[in-house]
Amino acid sequence: MNLIRTTPAHGGYQSLVTALDRDLAVTDQDDHAFYSQFNKSDKIPYVVVVEENGQAIACGALKPFDDRSLEVKRMYTAPGARGRGIAVSVLRALEAWARELGYHRLVLETGKRQTAALRLYDKYGFDRMPINYGPYRDMENSVCMEKIVDPGPV
Numbered sequence: 001m002n003l004i005r006t007t008p009a010h011g012g013y014q015s016l017v018t019a020l021d022r023d024l025a026v027t028d029q030d031d032h033a034f035y036s037q038f039n040k041s042d043k044i045p046y047v048v049v050v051e052e053n054g055q056a057i058a059c060g061a062l063k064p065f066d067d068r069s070l071e072v073k074r075m076y077t078a079p080g081a082r083g084r085g086i087a088v089s090v091l092r093a094l095e096a097w098a099r100e101l102g103y104h105r106l107v108l109e110t111g112k113r114q115t116a117a118l119r120l121y122d123k124y125g126f127d128r129m130p131i132n133y134g135p136y137r138d139m140e141n142s143v144c145m146e147k148i149v150d151p152g153p154v
Helices: 011-036 086-100 115-123
Strands: 002-006 046-052 055-066 069-077 105-111 142-148
Touching: 002 086, 011 046, 011 055, 011 069, 046 086, 055 086, 069 086, 086 105, 086 115, 105 115
Parallel strands: 069 105
Antiparallel strands: 002 046, 046 055, 055 069, 105 142
């Protein structure tokens, strides 16, 4: 396996997020149009892709959220690669990159119907936020989470 730091222009990333969007259209049901507007890659500067035997099998990305935080976006593992801890490797890589860039917190939004994602983020140490952030504030299906990656000076 090879973990690559790249941009949204990476062909493997583009293929994976196309598959992700197909899956989310089914999972999100009637809410898909609302959520998809926040998942465009044009504002995402930091992308991690995992390749195995020259094939992209997983990805994740970071998007600036505020001066101290990055938002985790576009987490996806191809079905044939699931159950091997690859998503945790992507999260570790994203967290390390966030620290290198000087950010202190990761935030993310996922859906209540995305039970595997919720288990992953809970296991990885994300805490559920008491109030959803930004556009997800009034979305009943949304779960917003955060993780402090570098507390900074005390």
